[in-house]
Amino acid sequence: MNQIFLTESLLKILSPEQVLSDEFDLKFYSYDSSFQAKLNRYFPDAVVFPRSTEEVAAVMRLAYEHGIPVTPRGAGTGETCGCLAVEGGLVMDLSTWDTIEEVDTANMQVFVRPGVVHANLNNHLASYGLFFPPDPGSSRMCTVGGMVANNSSGLRAVKYGTTEQYILGLEVVLPNGEVVITGGQKSRAIKNVSGLNLTKLFVGSEGILGIVTKIRLRVWPKPKSRGLAMAVFDNLEQAPQSVLDVYQGGILPSGIEILDDSAIKAINMYKPEINLPNAEAILLFEVDGNPAGVEWEGQQIKEIVSRRAVSVEWATEPNRINSLWQGRSVVATAAARVRPDGSRIFAGEDISVPLNRVTECLRRIKELAAQHGIAVVNYGHIGDGNVHTAPVINMDNQAEVEQVQKLTDAIHRLAVELGGATTGEHGVGAVRSRYAPAEHGRALNVMRMIKSVLDPKGIMNPGKLLPPEGDDSQC
């Protein structure tokens, strides 16, 4: 279908302000936050902004009839090209469909459309004393629909798990335009084991099985108190060991973050007033709950972690918490400043390894970075083994651009070698599907069978999550 006919067909379904096809407009849809999208731009043939389930279904029926690829998009904060039309066709921008339809406090659940921004949802829920626990770093921009597509999480996954844990049901438009509701078509039940668990299959499916148009989310009482322990380690090995000590002490913090020496250096260079101690690692243990319980756990953590750390500070006073947290909160920005001409890129940025391999992982990433002549800054959610590596390069230096691709490939392979995953929370998209054979082996066939039966024409977000057939020997 040529672009003119496509636009005309779309205008029979949608109003003019819901369709973009001008090249200038399309440019804004040709990239996301990934490094890959800095190397290649992926222009869609058109962008649509449906604002009802019926409009999404009508667009899908058109796409299905003519075999047009459709790529759903939230805020475009992803780092995997997940929302880019890598095979052309339509981008479906759901970010403007941002209605919080209902907060059902009596049933501890909320109904939202996919474009609701995460932070806006939690601000809204706060007035009811409720919250939706997953907390991606992009909270102020990313959409709940994008979080569902990628099964997002963040700092607090240690205690609160990932997005999937809170999804009670979904309204999904299938590739052929049919609308289904998972988790019970009229259900407001919290507990439900009736039928195959389609809800959890769609969560994290990155838009390759259908378009999520409505989300039924479980929400929780917002904890009343919070505390933070900062621990400084002379020796990197002691940091993951301290994490294990805390778990074995019967304590499950809401988050455990690590900054290694590369991150400490970057932060001190970026904001010298933060003045983090020079050390091989800093750990931050966040605890939340009721005031008495938080204080008790803080004291326990302090005692347990002191055995291995050079120093431990425990704080419950909000200003002091913010000040201890400051280094961690600026690290993503600070990373880019480790060299004056540097850009921080997002590639190989999200591997997840077993807890007992974190030290080895961090040391080997540094070795690999040195071998490839690339500066990296390492931080991440050590409590669940999710390591964030930030390579910093000069984007105008072609040799560095090539080297960093080799480096990030090696980091992904390292994750698999260490018994980990190439992505802990950011997703696969177009940039990590090549590792699927090594990660999943024959289970990849099962994924392909499910994809092929739900999307027989292969129009839903093609080129994402699953590698092309026959590509299985790559890894």
Next chain:
Amino acid sequence: MNQIFLTESLLKILSPEQVLSDEFDLKFYSYDSSFQAKLNRYFPDAVVFPRSTEEVAAVMRLAYEHGIPVTPRGAGTGETCGCLAVEGGLVMDLSTWDTIEEVDTANMQVFVRPGVVHANLNNHLASYGLFFPPDPGSSRMCTVGGMVANNSSGLRAVKYGTTEQYILGLEVVLPNGEVVITGGQKSRAIKNVSGLNLTKLFVGSEGILGIVTKIRLRVWPKPKSRGLAMAVFDNLEQAPQSVLDVYQGGILPSGIEILDDSAIKAINMYKPEINLPNAEAILLFEVDGNPAGVEWEGQQIKEIVSRRAVSVEWATEPNRINSLWQGRSVVATAAARVRPDGSRIFAGEDISVPLNRVTECLRRIKELAAQHGIAVVNYGHIGDGNVHTAPVINMDNQAEVEQVQKLTDAIHRLAVELGGATTGEHGVGAVRSRYAPAEHGRALNVMRMIKSVLDPKGIMNPGKLLPPEGDDSQC
């Protein structure tokens, strides 16, 4: 395939003590704990006891080649005929394959074979200070494999969720005998968003997609303290309202149980020394965590619940907790004693309704019971709306047997009408699939598509979870 040839073929794969085909032996596999299995016996053609993945795969290849139905079975504690060969063929008894292969404390996970009994696993984990939180009532008998198949839970689901939340990966033998590993073929990562979430699709699939042969489970630090509040209500309406008050007070107990007046009466009749107060409802709030936090939440609960309850007692002393818990712990047994000739049956026993419909649900179940002339006892996990109804009948009275079937049908329909689910934790099996069209609407087609692509010959646990095609108008 006739039974003799089947047995001979099985004996080429398994040793003689791994195959049963004598009618006397098969009888023990003709029933589970369901009412349905009291009305009809379902004899398999043979029972096999594989004890390796290779043996399971070899049996599946044989079954696939000859189109023989295969029904996996754990301890047979289910209440849905889920483990019965309702269409004949093989029962695969996995209960003797009960190895805890590894407790990986450093990575907070454990690898088990499907036959491990839940309580045995938790006893074993306790020595490491760890636990697997879901807690079905049948803990001392049921297998972890059965829990995965049914996505089981229990009292503590309010805080800890259901089995699926703890499953990091599965080894699954597909209907054609192929072996796949979900969640990363060599992964010990805790966090992993790579690929479609096959793990969660298989959890709760009741054996209709494949046989689970190995389970990688996340475990948690065992909480150090526990407390229990018992609250007595003159008026049933006030009980669910108190649950909501507690949630809105920012507290998430580990469990919240209800006994209505029918349950209170049954308990006092069965064990007069328990001497529960005569009331419309009793609630039990269980709190766990660290000692200071538990005490804080207990005092809060006491204060909050006192606004609506006649009395509230809060206890942290283990003997007193056990004594307060005693009524709840005997209710399942007590139910049968409401009449001298009574048997408690398991049918319509596990509906789940929105929290704000619990009162209406309990009142209407009583009305329905009265209309059908059947005694019922109601209790359950009110914190997540999961209502357990125990009908008590004289099994020799054919009129009662017929009436109770009408009653339980009405209870299932009531669940759907109230925006709930026909099963909160026990599963669908052969007894609740008829409600799938009403519960799931067109999502049922998606379930069928997945079933048909993974099990094209329809040999995996046929007659379970999904209703026969064309049956969709029944509800």
